[in-house]
Amino acid sequence: xxxxxxxxxxxxxxxxxxxxxxxxxxxxxxxxxxxxxxxxxxxxxxxxxxxxxxxxxxxxxxxxxxxxxxxxxxxxxxxxxxxxxxxxxxxxxxxxxxxxxxxxxxxxxxxxxxxxxxxxxxxxxxxxxxxxxxxxxxxxxxxxxxxxxxxxxxxxxxxxxxxxxxxxxxxxxxxxxxxxxxxxxxxxxxxxxxxxxxxxxxxxxxxxxxxxxxxxxxxxxxxxxxx
Amino acid sequence: xxxxxxxxxxxxxxxxxxxxxxxxxxxxxxxxxxxxxxxxxxxxxxxxxxxxxxxxxxxxxxxxxxxxxxxxxxxxxxxxxxxxxxxxxxxxxxxxxxxxxxxxxxxxxxxxxxxxxxxxxxxxxxxxxxxxxxxxxxxxxxxxxxxxxxxxxxxxxxxxxxxxxxxxxxxxxxxxxxxxxxxxxxxxxxxxxxxxxxxxxxxxxxxxxxxxxxxxxxxxxxxxxxxxxxxxxxxxxxxxxxxxxxxxxxxxxxxxxxxxxxxxxxxxxxxxxxxxxxxxxxx
Amino acid sequence: xxxxxxxxxxxxxxxxxxxxxxxxxxxxxxxxxxxxxxxxxxxxxxxxxxxxxxxxxxxxxxxxxxxxxxxxxxxxxxxxxxxxxxxxxxxxxxxxxxxxxxxxxxxxxxxxxxxxxxxxxxxxxxxxxxxxxxxxxxxxxxxxxxxxxxxxxxxxxxxxxxxxxxxxxxxxxxxxxxxxxxxxxxxxxxxxxxxxxxxxxxxxxxxxxxxxxxxxxxxxxxxxxxxxxxxxxxxxxxxxxxxxxxxxxxxxxxxx
Numbered sequence: 001x002x003x004x005x006x007x008x009x010x011x012x013x014x015x016x017x018x019x020x021x022x023x024x025x026x027x028x029x030x031x032x033x034x035x036x037x038x039x040x041x042x043x044x045x046x047x048x049x050x051x052x053x054x055x056x057x058x059x060x061x062x063x064x065x066x067x068x069x070x071x072x073x074x075x076x077x078x079x080x081x082x083x084x085x086x087x088x089x090x091x092x093x094x095x096x097x098x099x100x101x102x103x104x105x106x107x108x109x110x111x112x113x114x115x116x117x118x119x120x121x122x123x124x125x126x127x128x129x130x131x132x133x134x135x136x137x138x139x140x141x142x143x144x145x146x147x148x149x150x151x152x153x154x155x156x157x158x159x160x161x162x163x164x165x166x167x168x169x170x171x172x173x174x175x176x177x178x179x180x181x182x183x184x185x186x187x188x189x190x191x192x193x194x195x196x197x198x199x200x201x202x203x204x205x206x207x208x209x210x211x212x213x214x215x216x217x218x219x220x221x222x223x224x225x226x227x
Numbered sequence: 228x229x230x231x232x233x234x235x236x237x238x239x240x241x242x243x244x245x246x247x248x249x250x251x252x253x254x255x256x257x258x259x260x261x262x263x264x265x266x267x268x269x270x271x272x273x274x275x276x277x278x279x280x281x282x283x284x285x286x287x288x289x290x291x292x293x294x295x296x297x298x299x300x301x302x303x304x305x306x307x308x309x310x311x312x313x314x315x316x317x318x319x320x321x322x323x324x325x326x327x328x329x330x331x332x333x334x335x336x337x338x339x340x341x342x343x344x345x346x347x348x349x350x351x352x353x354x355x356x357x358x359x360x361x362x363x364x365x366x367x368x369x370x371x372x373x374x375x376x377x378x379x380x381x382x383x384x385x386x387x388x389x390x391x392x393x394x395x396x397x398x399x400x401x402x403x404x405x406x407x408x409x410x411x412x413x414x415x416x417x418x419x420x421x422x423x424x425x426x427x428x429x430x431x432x433x434x435x436x437x438x439x440x441x442x443x444x445x446x447x448x449x450x451x452x453x454x455x456x457x458x459x460x461x462x463x464x465x466x467x468x469x470x471x472x473x474x475x476x477x478x479x480x481x482x483x484x485x486x487x488x489x490x491x492x493x494x495x496x497x498x499x500x501x502x503x504x505x506x507x508x509x510x
Numbered sequence: 511x512x513x514x515x516x517x518x519x520x521x522x523x524x525x526x527x528x529x530x531x532x533x534x535x536x537x538x539x540x541x542x543x544x545x546x547x548x549x550x551x552x553x554x555x556x557x558x559x560x561x562x563x564x565x566x567x568x569x570x571x572x573x574x575x576x577x578x579x580x581x582x583x584x585x586x587x588x589x590x591x592x593x594x595x596x597x598x599x600x601x602x603x604x605x606x607x608x609x610x611x612x613x614x615x616x617x618x619x620x621x622x623x624x625x626x627x628x629x630x631x632x633x634x635x636x637x638x639x640x641x642x643x644x645x646x647x648x649x650x651x652x653x654x655x656x657x658x659x660x661x662x663x664x665x666x667x668x669x670x671x672x673x674x675x676x677x678x679x680x681x682x683x684x685x686x687x688x689x690x691x692x693x694x695x696x697x698x699x700x701x702x703x704x705x706x707x708x709x710x711x712x713x714x715x716x717x718x719x720x721x722x723x724x725x726x727x728x729x730x731x732x733x734x735x736x737x738x739x740x741x742x743x744x745x746x747x748x749x750x751x752x753x754x755x756x757x758x759x760x761x762x763x764x765x766x
Binding site for chain 3: 298358371373375379382383385386387450451452453454497
């Protein structure tokens with residue numbers, strides 16, 4: 001489902017003496033449907049960078065990132081957008097929404113974007129928010145008013161609203177209490193069971209062992225800062 | 228005669244105005260620019276109409292002037308006298324005897340016939356001016372037939388008053404092409420504009436525009452499907468001659484609220500009274 | 511898939527000064543593209559060239575018309591181009607008073623485009639106007655009020671309603687949230703996002719506010735001195751800018 005071949009990435013900081021930083025060098029691996037792969041390595045090893053490259057958020061200079069039959073490295077913006085809408089889900093650590101939009105709509109939006117009716121999308125959103133223990137009272141409020149933990153759970157609900165065939169999870173269980181952590185892990189297990197290919201970053205070792213089939217140590221591909 | 232050239236204007240000027248008139252007749256409803264002259268009267272007193280009249284008058288013509296339908300107001304009398312002195316033409320107050328009729332804000336009640344010319348005095352010739360102040364833009368709108376704005380004006384009327392409250396200078400569409408301001412005639416007169424046997428010429432002196440309707444031109448008043456055009460008038464018979472189908476002026480006759488309604492077309496009213504018709508207020 | 515708008519080699523010079531130079535891109539149905547850059551970078555010049563308000567010196571602006579398929583709008587006759595401007599295109603000005611008739615009621619403002627394309631039933635026009643006021647969150651009771659009595663945010667929303675009433679397919683926006691205070695901006699952005707999604711609109715939004723493009727635009731073009739220095743997916747350009755100027759632009763935003 002997800003296939004990464006000979007991928008490399010450098011940052012060029014034009015405004016800081018044109019420093020060139022090589023972050024990732026020649027990564028290759030693949031993730032099959034129903035498989036969950038963890039990216040590991042010390043902080044700064046480039047886990048998040050690689051994740052963002054797979055989402056198309058960071059530009060990849062060399063190699064191939066195939067998700068389904070689309071090569072993200074070569075794809076036009078609209079193909080990337082379609083891919084994100086239809087195929088590739090992403091749960092990041094931070095919630096980014098338009099202020100004023102009610103929580104329920106924030107969660108329902110990925111479904112609305114693929115043409116699910118407002119009613120059905122909201123019903124699904126309600127189920128997820130209930131599962132993740134967000135009290136019903138503030139559903140009509142914008143999540144920007146919520147606590148950090150609540151915001152993260154809203155973000156997870158949004159990420160799992162649709163059944164994506166491929167998913168990227170960036171620290172989905174960080175700073176969650178035991179009960180909510182359990183909910184998230186079972187969401188991940190459900191996604192795997194229905195055949196989603198998942199790449200995740202988990203600092204939580206127990207969680208990693210429970211849901212991940214393989215680990216890839218990203219530091220192996222990190223060349224360090226070039227002169 | 229007098230020391231003036233016939234009908235005051237010099238021959239070159241009259242030729243220039245006649246060319247504008249001919250162009251106007253060839254393109255009904257289109258505003259033709261012309262080099263309006265200074266006339267011995269202020270703008271707003273009919274300088275456009277006077278120049279058009281001067282250009283079409285011949286020594287054999289009989290001339291009539293009406294102001295809001297009346298032959299006897301200061302404005303009507305002055306213009307009539309002006310052409311008596313400068314052109315030496317016959318004048319009359321009888322509608323059917325006149326070959327050229329200059330009018331301010333009315334069309335005579337008596338239907339006009341072929342061979343007659345009706346000359347309108349026009350203050351603002353541009354019907355779109357109300358909403359679009361730029362001349363360059365209104366010209367473009369005319370040339371591209373973009374007349375949606377005209378209906379915005381009527382829409383505003385209905386939204387504010389519940390009906391189309393524009394009661395004079397009511398915009399019309401000529402031969403399915405140009406939207407035209409018929410000068411501030413009451414909308415009661417609008418139906419007479421279309422299919423008229425006489426030639427209708429419109430002169431705007433200050434704005435330097437001439438436009439025209441040749442005989443038997445199709446003229447349609449703009450409206451909405453659910454708010455159709457209605458030629459309205461005061462719902463009374465004429466107090467003097469009893470006519471029920473003529474346009475009426477409201478006169479306040481004392482300081483206790485007494486009023487009467489009389490025909491605005493004085494010639495029409497007098498002719499009816501002579502024929503023996505009598506209204507309730509007739510002495 | 512045919513692009514809705516295909517821009518090819520657009521250049522506009524003001525004497526020896528460059529307005530914009532050799533700009534090309536394709537915009538597909540349902541896409542929202544942001545154009546960012548500092549004042550004088552040529553983004554407004556480009557927008558006006560695309561929308562037919564300015565005649566570019568070179569290039570083509572090919573629009574996929576409903577009737578005849580792709581046509582170069584620059585070589586179209588003026589009546590055709592103006593017709594496009596009243597039907598399939600919309601233009602939202604930065605200052606609402608440039609895009610509204612301030613002497614005409616809210617209903618008349620919204621109804622104008624309907625009347626311009628031949629609607630002649632007062633009741634229908636009024637119903638549609640009222641419906642659209644609702645969609646942009648203006649109380650229907652204000653339908654007969656003039657925009658002079660509206661707040662800045664309401665005027666901007668009215669301008670949007672007036673533009674979208676004929677169901678255009680392409681909307682040009684010039685700093686649509688400029689000059690509004692932030693709470694009003696947020697409401698407007700949310701509204702625009704909903705309208706874009708529900709109507710399947712394509713839009714080109716010129717702004718210098720990176721937060722606006724992040725929330726509204728799928729794609730982003732960065733302009734400097736009349737040239738496009740970088741283009742791509744909005745979050746990619748903002749999070750991993752490649753060109754020196756884009757990096758400067760992104761790093762210059764104050765974090766709140």
